[in-house]
Amino acid sequence: MNSAIVERLRSAGRLDRVFIDGEWVLSKGQARSTVIDPSTEEPVAEIALGTAQDVAAAVAAARRAFTTWSVSSTQSRALLLDRVHALILERAELFAQAISLEMGAAIGFARSTQVPVAAEHIRVARDNLASYPFLTHRGDVAIMREAIGVCGLITPWNWPLYQITAKVGPALAAGCTVVLKPSELSPLSALLFAEVMHDAGIPPGVFNLVNGNGPEVGAALSAHPDVDMISITGSTRAGVLVAQAAAPTVKRVAQELGGKSPNVILPDADLARAVPAGVAAAFRNVGQSCSAPTRMLVPRERLQEVERIALEAASAFVVGDPRSPQTTHGPVANRAQFNRVQEMIGIGIAEGARLVCGGPGRPETLNRGFYCRPTIFSAVHPQMQIAQEEIFGPVLSIIAYDSVDEAVEIANDTVYGLGAHVQGKDLVAARAVAARIRSGQVHINHPAWSPHAPFGGYKRSGNGREYGIEGLEEYLETKAILGFHQ
The missing domain is CATH 3.40.309.10 (Aldehyde Dehydrogenase; Chain A, domain 2)
Structure with missing residues (x-):
């Protein structure tokens, strides 16, 4: 079954491509990364590593798409998330097998936990979107909550699907467009997720995926002036590097980092x-x-x-x-x-x-x-x-x-x-x-x-929150309009 998953991705041309502007396109780079089965130490696949040029193309596509996605109706965004949720559940066994292969999760744990809780993040994002007050009033002042913009999402290898949905779900619900960089160590479930996004009918440019390593793709995404926010889950060391790269463009940085609980x-x-x-x-x-x-x-x-x-x-x-x-x-x-x-x-x-x-x-x-x-x-x-x-x-x-x-x-x-x-x-x-x-x-x-409980850290465990209403609000800017009522 596991080799069948790799062959499925290979025959569809996914392993040497990135997903940009609604299409699977060949990566601009020649570098490859070998995916290792940790249970055997044997190689099972090779994926293309993206480049800064791929990041630039993905960010440009996301910037174009933001113009319309950010003002789309909450109903249309909720319907899209509904379709994504349904497809994850429909393909749950594919995801479980991929996660077991790429990072060694016991298949029972992948089926019972890794995949179902990932799907829950999409469901909760949809539910929060349906009820969230994007416009409120404080006396004569109107308070608007608007999508922050183009978001770079950097996810780890240990919960490869769960951490993707925890970021992509609320970002899309908020009206943001995204460029996802999953871990190059566990990329197979991310490629399957990109297929879900495509098959769910995501508008071109709203969701983009560029595989790659941190020094090349992660750094390019963090430093890009047209990226408005970076959300990273990873080590504290990686979080510091991302924050340093993001600092010159004063973008928002949300970090879910290490712990010793x-x-x-x-x-x-x-x-x-x-x-x-x-x-x-x-x-x-x-x-x-x-x-x-x-x-x-x-x-x-x-x-x-x-x-x-x-x-x-x-x-x-x-x-x-x-x-x-x-x-x-x-x-x-x-x-x-x-x-x-x-x-x-x-x-x-x-x-x-x-x-x-x-x-x-x-x-x-x-x-x-x-x-x-x-x-x-x-x-x-x-x-x-x-x-x-x-x-x-x-x-x-x-x-x-x-x-x-x-x-x-x-x-x-x-x-x-x-x-x-x-x-x-x-x-x-x-x-x-x-x-x-x-x-x-x-x-x-x-x-x-509980997917409704906000999650994030004090001290060197990071800043910002994921999950629940607070996870949605990370992707929103606050605008006060004075004189709204006259």
Whole structure:
């Protein structure tokens, strides 16, 4: 099935083309990027890497299209998003297979989570568009919210479809036109998404896609004077580079960057429920989520009990071929990430943290592929590298605390502030702790994911918000008209 997806894209001429002004056109450059199956380390496809010239053509098309798309009716934009939503669901299995192939997601996880939640972003953008008050009044002043303009969207490899829809949906709903640069490491689902946009009847120039790397395409998009806004999801390092490139043209920059999220287990928490759920959340998507709660903060007197429950939870994971329905966790997505995880596990051991499970190397039954052993450290000091740096892999640090005040201090003792979790039976106490944590989202007692909850970071985790109404408003400018009522 996986080779069939690549052959489908290849036979349609997608792999060596970019999508500009409603058409698939050959990239201006000669460079290619090899897509690697992380479960086998074997190449599965080659895609064309776009150039600054491709970016210029895409931005010009988006600028032309903005004239009419920005003043189109909300009904017409909602209908377009309806069609996009329906096509994603109709082609859900294609997307799931592509995501499993390009970044190693277990097929069950791709089917149950990666694709459905991506579709939800389109649905919510459509619903918000239908009810959003683009014109309001404040006394004699009219407040208009208008599309900001041409938006450059830069998306990562770890949630390749989910992050695309989280940006494209609200941008189009707002009346913006877009140029998308997906990660060159997981581009297959992005090409399938461009097909969806075309088949949904997107007007020429409203949506454009240019594959490419950061130094060439990302930099050209960030610096282009006709791009009004850049939205990037990626590492903090990449976010800084984008902001620097965007600064001379004073464009808006929205950044969803790194994280080192705490999971504060309060003294009254039900450990039998809180700890397994915390382990599952930390290792979701093989730990490759910027908001993964990879620091579990626990009362010192309950540390041994937490270790025992955490070990039992991790022992239930099935690491292996991502195409197998029995697999819960596939490989990490690429060699660079595999090397990073192995390096950080070695650092944790050298720092004196205690291994509860896992450790360096692949699981014993696997001799190739970017597979990592689900690793839990305990007796972690808050200043250890494994407690401060984003690892972006299946590594959890358990940190003991002596008081709730100390737990809050440890939770906030990081340059990041993207997500956080709090567990406790006393909801009033849990809410009080949540209010003290400096992060863009806090989850109390592992609630269900909500596409309406705004998502974004404090500190070096970025700025701006995605999802929900706030995600739509990122793509809007505010205009005040005085004398509107006379």
